[in-house]
Amino acid sequence: MAGQATVVGAAGFVGARLAARLQADGWSVWAPAKGDPALFERDLGTVFYCAGLTADYDRRPFDTVEAHASLVSELIRADRFERLVYCSSTRLYDGQRKDVAHEAEPLVFDPADPRRVYDLSKALGENLTLTRTGGRGAVARLSNVYDWADGAPGFLSEWLIRARTTRDLVLESSPNIARDYIHLDDTVEALIALGDRGQGIYNVAAGRLSTNADIARVFERAGWWVRFTGDASPLPPPNASAERLAGLGVVARPVEDVVAAYLEGLPA
Template sequence: MGAAATVVGAAGFVGARLAARLRAEQREVWAPAKGDPELFERDLGTVFYCAGLTADYDARPFDTVAAHASLLSELIRADRFERLVYCSSTRLYDGQRKAEVHEAEPLVFDPADPRRVYDLSKALGENLTLARTGGRGAVARLSNVYDGQDGAPGFLSEWLIKARTSRDITLDSSPNIARDYIHLDDTAAALIAIGDRGQGVYNVAAGRLSTNADIARVFESAGWRVGFTGAANPPPPPNASAARLADLGVVARPVEDVVADYLEGLKA
């Protein structure tokens, strides 16, 4: 039996896959329910903090702060863990005006922008993890995580799910939108590696941007038709370097390769 782990947010998209992966590696996993007071009373081993809000953060700003920082603060103050991995986001780089960014970049936020509650609360969570755990904390900044499972959130996940039932797909987006994508399984592998031997901040990312048009070409090569309702051409987001993650032995598979394999499986 491997070292004990606690997954906070194990009912969520990332947390559920992470807990399953840890159990597959014969590790003891505790997945506390939301609000379980034992979180502050029992020995937790390595904590993977996956709790948070994504799509509805703007409508629920106070819940966002509670999930990203308040609960974390109480967990750190109780001090019942050996290691702590905090799931943050590469969205924190959005204030940068650079083509490529890395983990040591100073972050830039506008505190007057109400939509920055997500970024600022995640940044506070990062600060608590890095500065208040006595060197036992590490931060994982996740890029756009996707998967083809039922109910998987996010633009690309929904695109993959649509491909199961239709060979003719119209997407409410532009072919010019670029994102860094990392598959859910690669994300889980990265988090475990960070928990085992990581220090500091890591971009859990592929380290490269792919446009909707790049991915659409993979669909079209496999026999699907893809159309877009928009034509916006915004500047691409900063590309988050994945070099530190590679130093831990984790390299995310290119999204085009994963999508090609997924579509091949649908045709089989």
């Protein structure tokens, strides 16, 4: 149901698409600039918290903590919202040694590892959202979100963008690397559903792992030539269960189907 929405991080990859979709659906959307004090002073309606650092979190650890935990802490303390949807990540499962990861299972972190600042700060943001909002918070653990718009981040996004200009693709990766991919539009659909009726934690994921080789076969069937420069075979990450998300009526499209349709629409 449309209403008042505030998108924190609306200049980012997920936040920009979410804000555009909400506006198209008839929501009154406010996208505060970074540092705007009105975030703690005005009525916010449903807040979609999409702010965060991904690629450069290790180089900017203090900014990472600010974006993932400190700012949302201040927002919750000001208490000017009706609901809060906090964007986290399925990367929080990386410390688990199991095939499938469910939302209710405890997380495992090594606080002595400096690269865990991303996971630990996201986990703190999750905790505040779940325990300090009086039951008005929901957490979206996003898997690997992709798109083909110019500037879309991530390995698969860059792969898809390059496919517009060449059919000979040499990729600096291994065919054996597996990830759970979810398209940006499916991600936005899930976030809106969480804002409407979500309670607790949800994996915003397809619920299945696809290797680079799986996706490369889709390209090859469509007439592209794909070669990888590496051959590493790392252990796959835990597969994030998407059962809770399906309970909200949101089922992400398989990445192979989305990629096939995209390639079919490109000029020969």
